[in-house]
Amino acid sequence: MSERASVPKEEEETEPETEQEPVTTGAQSVIRALENAETDYVFGVQGGAIMPVYDALYDSDINHVTMAHEQGASHAADAYGVVTGDPGVCFATSGPGATNLVTGIADANMDSDPVIALTGQVPTEFVGNDAFQETDTVGITQPITKESYFAADSDTVGDDVSEAFALADAGRQGPTLVDLPKDVTQGETEVEPGSPETPETYEVPEEADDENVQEAAEALAEADRPVILSGGGVIKADASSALREFAKEYEIPVITTMPGIGSFPEDHELSLEWAGMHGTGYANMAISNTDCMLAIGTRFDDRLTGGVDSFAPDAEVIHVDIDPAEISKNVYADYPLIGDARNVLRQLFDAMPRAPDADEWRDQCQTWKDEYPMDYDTPDDEPLKPQYVVEQFSEMTPDDTIVCTGVGQHQMWASQFWEYTEPRTWVSSHGLGTMGYGVPAAIGAKLAAPDQEVVCFDGDGSFLMTVQGLSVAVREQLDITYVVLNNEAVGMVRQWQDGFYEGRRMASEYPWIPQFDKLAEAFGARGFTLESYDNVEETIQEARDYDGPSVIDAHIDPGENVFPMVPSGGDNGQFALNEDHLDMI
Amino acid sequence: MPGPAPDERMRPKGRRNTQGIRVDPEAEVTHEPRQAVLSALVKHRPGVLSEVSALFSRRQFNIESLTVGPTVDDDTARMTILIEEPEPGIDQAKKQLQKLVPVISVRELEGEAVRRELALVKVSGEKPDDVNAVADMYNGQAVDASTDSVTVEITGSKQKIDAAIEAFKQFDVQEIVRTGAAALERGPKTLEKDV
Ligand SMILES: Cc1ncc(C[n+]2csc(CCOP(=O)(O)OP(=O)(O)O)c2C)c(N)n1
Numbered sequence: 001m002s003e004r005a006s007v008p009k010e011e012e013e014t015e016p017e018t019e020q021e022p023v024t025t026g027a028q029s030v031i032r033a034l035e036n037a038e039t040d041y042v043f044g045v046q047g048g049a050i051m052p053v054y055d056a057l058y059d060s061d062i063n064h065v066t067m068a069h070e071q072g073a074s075h076a077a078d079a080y081g082v083v084t085g086d087p088g089v090c091f092a093t094s095g096p097g098a099t100n101l102v103t104g105i106a107d108a109n110m111d112s113d114p115v116i117a118l119t120g121q122v123p124t125e126f127v128g129n130d131a132f133q134e135t136d137t138v139g140i141t142q143p144i145t146k147e148s149y150f151a152a153d154s155d156t157v158g159d160d161v162s163e164a165f166a167l168a169d170a171g172r173q174g175p176t177l178v179d180l181p182k183d184v185t186q187g188e189t190e191v192e193p194g195s196p197e198t199p200e201t202y203e204v205p206e207e208a209d210d211e212n213v214q215e216a217a218e219a220l221a222e223a224d225r226p227v228i229l230s231g232g233g234v235i236k237a238d239a240s241s242a243l244r245e246f247a248k249e250y251e252i253p254v255i256t257t258m259p260g261i262g263s264f265p266e267d268h269e270l271s272l273e274w275a276g277m278h279g280t281g282y283a284n285m286a287i288s289n290t291d292c293m294l295a296i297g298t299r300f301d302d303r304l305t306g307g308v309d310s311f312a313p314d315a316e317v318i319h320v321d322i323d324p325a326e327i328s329k330n331v332y333a334d335y336p337l338i339g340d341a342r343n344v345l346r347q348l349f350d351a352m353p354r355a356p357d358a359d360e361w362r363d364q365c366q367t368w369k370d371e372y373p374m375d376y377d378t379p380d381d382e383p384l385k386p387q388y389v390v391e392q393f394s395e396m397t398p399d400d401t402i403v404c405t406g407v408g409q410h411q412m413w414a415s416q417f418w419e420y421t422e423p424r425t426w427v428s429s430h431g432l433g434t435m436g437y438g439v440p441a442a443i444g445a446k447l448a449a450p451d452q453e454v455v456c457f458d459g460d461g462s463f464l465m466t467v468q469g470l471s472v473a474v475r476e477q478l479d480i481t482y483v484v485l486n487n488e489a490v491g492m493v494r495q496w497q498d499g500f501y502e503g504r505r506m507a508s509e510y511p512w513i514p515q516f517d518k519l520a521e522a523f524g525a526r527g528f529t530l531e532s533y534d535n536v537e538e539t540i541q542e543a544r545d546y547d548g549p550s551v552i553d554a555h556i557d558p559g560e561n562v563f564p565m566v567p568s569g570g571d572n573g574q575f576a577l578n579e580d581h582l583d584m585i
Numbered sequence: 586m587p588g589p590a591p592d593e594r595m596r597p598k599g600r601r602n603t604q605g606i607r608v609d610p611e612a613e614v615t616h617e618p619r620q621a622v623l624s625a626l627v628k629h630r631p632g633v634l635s636e637v638s639a640l641f642s643r644r645q646f647n648i649e650s651l652t653v654g655p656t657v658d659d660d661t662a663r664m665t666i667l668i669e670e671p672e673p674g675i676d677q678a679k680k681q682l683q684k685l686v687p688v689i690s691v692r693e694l695e696g697e698a699v700r701r702e703l704a705l706v707k708v709s710g711e712k713p714d715d716v717n718a719v720a721d722m723y724n725g726q727a728v729d730a731s732t733d734s735v736t737v738e739i740t741g742s743k744q745k746i747d748a749a750i751e752a753f754k755q756f757d758v759q760e761i762v763r764t765g766a767a768a769l770e771r772g773p774k775t776l777e778k779d780v
Contacts, residue, residue, distance in 0.1 A: 138632065139632075139635070142632070142635070142636055142639060143639055143640075143643055146686065147685075147686040150631075150632070167686070199686050201628070201686060201687065201688060201689050202686055281588065285594065285595065288595075288596075288597055289595055289597050300605070308601055308603065308604075308605040309600060309601045309602060309603060310600070310601070311601060311605070313597045313598075313599035313600045313601055313607070314597045314598060314599035315599075315607075316607075323684070324680050324683070325677065325680035325681050325683075325684055327680075328605070328673060328676065329677060330605050331601070331605035332601070332604065332605045332606040332607065332673075334607075371587055371588035371589070372587075372588040373587075573591075573594055573595075573596065573597070574591045574594075575591070576591065577588065581590060581591055584590060584591050584592060585591045
């Protein structure tokens with residue numbers, strides 16, 4: 001790592017742990033709070049109002065990664081949080097630095113990813129005066145964080161950061177922010193921050209009520225057509241192995257949501273993969289026809305449910321969630337179980353009177369798998385199909401390979417045609433759907449898991465939104481393979497225009513995009529181009545072998561569309577497998 | 586691709602309503618909006634009111650009124666929020682409120698809770714005696730008078746104040762201000778302790 005703050009100090013390797021110097025300023029207290037919370041990395045960009053904090057970071061062992069844009073800092077912190085399970089941290093200065101973080105904070109909020117954002121602020125005496133680089137950061141971010149703090153005092157600023165850290169990680173994870181006026185961080189203090197603790201008003205339910213669990217277990221055991229719907233909350237709660245045990249013991253088919261990808265192995269016979277707008281036909285058929293759904297850690301997003309009136313219409317719903325406000329928010333829960341997913345799964349496991357009698361149902365699910373396989377056309381004379389590139393890459397890599405994406409068609413192909421078997425290997429922007437997430441997310445993911453392979457599937461549109469992040473990947477020598485599934489269009493929009501706007505392709509075709517292989521080389525990365533089926537594996541192999549960031553510019557069939565598809569607000573059982581079906585539903 | 590076309594597929598019999606509730610033919614559930622009085626204890630610090638009101642606007646809960654003021658404890662304030670929503674919306678409002686970090690506790694007050702609001706009504710000063718007579722009918726009193734205007738204070742239920750304002754219209758109402766309801770549970774129950 002190239003930066004001063006990240007160079008390990010030599011004497012430390014020989015000396016045993018030394019007493020920490022006492023803090024003398026608010027900024028040092030901020031950094032001490034991060035050290036106490038065992039922060040390894042901070043992603044950020046310098047600036048006037050945050051300078052005292054950076055100055056205090058100079059003396060710390062925390063690694064700092066300078067990003068090329070603050071949006072990238074918040075996405076990298078987000079991905080770091082997704083992969084490690086611990087909060088990712090990002091820094092920005094006041095005003096434009098803070099507003100540039102906003103997209104990443106909103107993204108983290110929608111996906112319940114643990115992130116803490118520390119922003120510089122103008123000195124307290126100027127707050128409210130429209131001073132240079134002032135914005136009301138707390139006001140802007142309050143609706144998209146679990147809580148935004150305004151640090152008012154040098155003596156308490158360390159505690160504010162500690163609390164923000166604990167809060168980001170507690171219960172349903174999510175982003176928190178602390179706004180740091182320059183005089184507060186510069187101000188003298190000898191107060192050491194306390195250990196990270198959540199505010200007293202924040203109560204986290206641990207276990208569900210036993211009686212409720214018993215009732216729910218009995219309903220599930222009675223079911224003829226049971227399914228488990230596993231959401232992102234299963235991964236957040238580190239409940240994947242509990243889920244696997246439960247599903248296998250009671251032989252219940254498992255569907256995941258898109259954020260739940262990786263919570264259950266897609267190569268297992270009970271897996272129906274993921275459901276929703278572009279989920280598998282078999283998962284959507286099972287959702288439509290189940291009579292009892294055990295839904296865990298999902299907020300029933302409309303991309304999953306389609307119209308709620310047609311969502312799992314026959315099913316009694318058992319809803320497990322750590323956030324009481326998720327219960328019956330979108331889909332009514334017949335059996336609400338509020339608690340940590342891992343604990344509740346264990347409770348349910350013990351409470352099940354027997355396995356449901358569901359041989360017929362499992363056969364039916366298998367029939368759907370045979371009837372609606374995930375497929376695409378590959379005649380050799382056609383331009384390269386994106387699905388083929390994803391599939392080949394998936395076959396060549398180890399199970400724990402981490403996949404990051406931008407947002408669009410490529411994101412759907414990367415989720416459909418890659419085989420996920422491990423939690424925390426799928427890193428994507430779900431709730432907010434943020435184009436540009438991929439490039440910086442891959443940086444955060446790689447630093448979080450340096451021993452795992454990291455690949456980012458991106459669209460040409462998404463890639464261009466945060467391409468400057470390549471400079472960071474090059475500087476930090478991060479071994480990431482970026483694959484741009486290049487269709488010279490914002491393809492997902494083009495697909496909707498073709499399907500629902502009579503093919504009027506307003507502002508969706510990008511025939512002026514740069515040559516991404518050359519762009520990569522200009523940044524100091526390796527660049528490759530893929531144009532046909534001939535050298536797909538060979539090129540992927542070369543890019544993987546290169547020790548540093550590489551970019552494969554894959555020129556894919558510009559007319560390729562994503563299927564299956566449940567039209568927005570539609571009925572999950574009425575998915576289209578091709579363009580013709582769209583006219584029928 | 587193989588597999589039956591959309592209209593040939595296995596179809597479920599059930600249905601849900603727009604609130605995501607299964608429509609059980611024996612007990613069809615629809616929720617009409619009703620009025621609820623939510624009372625919340627919150628940390629008394631800058632930004633709390635905006636956090637709460639932003640929550641309500643973001644989630645599209647219709648606020649009838651919202652009042653806030655200090656309690657006996659200097660660090661806490663109490664909010665009374667009147668909303669009109671169908672049952673699931675009221676439940677969501679409570680849960681979302683409870684999620685906010687500065688919110689200490691939330692409770693929906695029962696129907697018979699003591700509810701009061703205050704109105705100040707400024708009317709023309711031409712017939713002060715008549716104004717006083719009407720104010721008396723509503724247990725109100727004149728709190729300010731000049732040659733051109735009389736300002737009357739009325740406290741009571743929303744209905745009573747609505748009626749009073751209606752009655753004052755005969756005197757050319759110049760200005761009105763209303764506080765919205767403040768409410769407390771009857772009996773010994775408080776937000777801090779259940780009895
Ligand atoms: C920041 C942002 N702006 C706009 C959109 C709307 N949008 C959703 S998908 C999409 C197309 C993405 O294009 P590209 O990244 O090239 O991927 P493709 O669909 O072609 O694979 C657009 C514009 C968005 N999701 N995010």
